[in-house]
Amino acid sequence: MKDFFGYDGKVCVVTGASSGMGKATTQMLVELGAKVYAIDMNPCQVEGIEKYLKCNLASKEDIDKTFKELPEKIDSFFGVAGLSGSKTDYRTTFDCNYTANMYITLYYLKERMQKGASIVYCTSTAGLEWKKFKKEQNKVVHSKTWEEVVAATSKLASSAPATFAYMYSKRCLSQFICEQAVEFAKLGIRMNNVLPAATDTGMKQEFQDMVGSEEGLIEQAGLANRLATSEEMAGPMVFLNSNMASFVSGVDFLVDYTDTCLKILKLKKNLEAVSATNPIICAIAKKMMQKQSEELKKLNP
Ligand SMILES: NC(=O)c1ccc[n+]([C@@H]2O[C@H](COP(=O)([O-])OP(=O)(O)OC[C@H]3O[C@@H](n4cnc5c(N)ncnc54)[C@H](O)[C@@H]3O)[C@@H](O)[C@H]2O)c1
Numbered sequence: 001m002k003d004f005f006g007y008d009g010k011v012c013v014v015t016g017a018s019s020g021m022g023k024a025t026t027q028m029l030v031e032l033g034a035k036v037y038a039i040d041m042n043p044c045q046v047e048g049i050e051k052y053l054k055c056n057l058a059s060k061e062d063i064d065k066t067f068k069e070l071p072e073k074i075d076s077f078f079g080v081a082g083l084s085g086s087k088t089d090y091r092t093t094f095d096c097n098y099t100a101n102m103y104i105t106l107y108y109l110k111e112r113m114q115k116g117a118s119i120v121y122c123t124s125t126a127g128l129e130w131k132k133f134k135k136e137q138n139k140v141v142h143s144k145t146w147e148e149v150v151a152a153t154s155k156l157a158s159s160a161p162a163t164f165a166y167m168y169s170k171r172c173l174s175q176f177i178c179e180q181a182v183e184f185a186k187l188g189i190r191m192n193n194v195l196p197a198a199t200d201t202g203m204k205q206e207f208q209d210m211v212g213s214e215e216g217l218i219e220q221a222g223l224a225n226r227l228a229t230s231e232e233m234a235g236p237m238v239f240l241n242s243n244m245a246s247f248v249s250g251v252d253f254l255v256d257y258t259d260t261c262l263k264i265l266k267l268k269k270n271l272e273a274v275s276a277t278n279p280i281i282c283a284i285a286k287k288m289m290q291k292q293s294e295e296l297k298k299l300n301p
Contacts, residue, residue: 005238007033008032008033011034012035012075014029014039021080021233026044040081051069077104082097086210088162097165099146116189118192120192121194127169127173128252129272133275136277140153174195181249194233196255222259
């Protein structure tokens with residue numbers, strides 16, 4: 001049978017490889033014959049991988065150490081790891097979701113990839129409105145070093161709730177992918193963006209707590225009447241980085257079972273069309289979340 005995907009023997013690097021979508025991606029790639037390097041801060045239990053590398057992606061030093069142990073030539077990169085912000089602070093959430101991906105792309109992938117290579121990042125439908133808020137994102141997306149990104153977000157890191165870092169980091173990453181896809185296309189390297197809707201992964205409970213119920217989460221998955229599975233997100237990522245998508249680059253690939261269509265057709269309210277950096281909104285949200293967490297602590301000491 002013809003190998004349409006073309007992963008056999010290819011060096012693939014996956015972040016977030018120990019759980020949810022990243023783990024499902026790793027499993028699929030191993031089955032397709034790829035040499036998979038699995039990056040995560042937690043151990044990766046997938047059989048057949050080439051190597052597991054423990055790394056905290058919110059740390060530049062850890063990323064530098066990890067890339068010393070990765071091959072000099074990388075064929076496909078899958079940036080899947082992410083944090084919701086409900087258990088981590090703003091800085092950690094933003095750096096894991098955005099800064100790490102920016103840094104890896106500009107400082108490592110540009111050097112280690114050749115013509116024909118491919119990159120896919122996992123953002124979110126929560127960042128769908130990135131085109132409307134480019135002015136808010138420009139300062140971050142046009143920062144070219146880790147330190148510049150930290151400086152550009154330091155005010156927010158002390159004033160906004162960590163969950164706001166989720167939407168903002170995903171919007172920044174979507175804009176970064178669009179801008180860098182153009183730069184990488186000049187090198188013959190493709191770059192795409194998968195935007196998942198609500199999915200049943202290790203992060204499910206955190207999102208469920210934010211919206212209040214599983215039904216609330218299911219409502220964010222279009223007309224599917226259920227959450228997506230990790231495999232249903234891994235499939236599009238594996239496809240986009242494969243030979244099957246050799247003319248696809250710079251795409252926002254929505255995996256949301258019509259959720260966005262419903263919003264475009266005004267059959268559903270678009271709750272994502274709000275600022276992620278407005279100081280008044282951030283301050284109010286931070287106060288509300290602090291109050292909520294104090295009340296929860298009282299109920300559950
Ligand atoms: N689950 C959803 O509903 C949903 C929806 C939209 C987008 N996403 C995105 O999907 C991606 C995958 O998440 P998931 O839903 O599979 O969740 P998950 O929690 O099951 O997997 C995330 C993985 O990332 C790893 N990780 C987190 N922080 C890290 C760090 N600092 N350094 C190294 N590894 C780290 C975790 O250990 C875990 O293995 C994330 O980028 C997330 O934002 C998820």
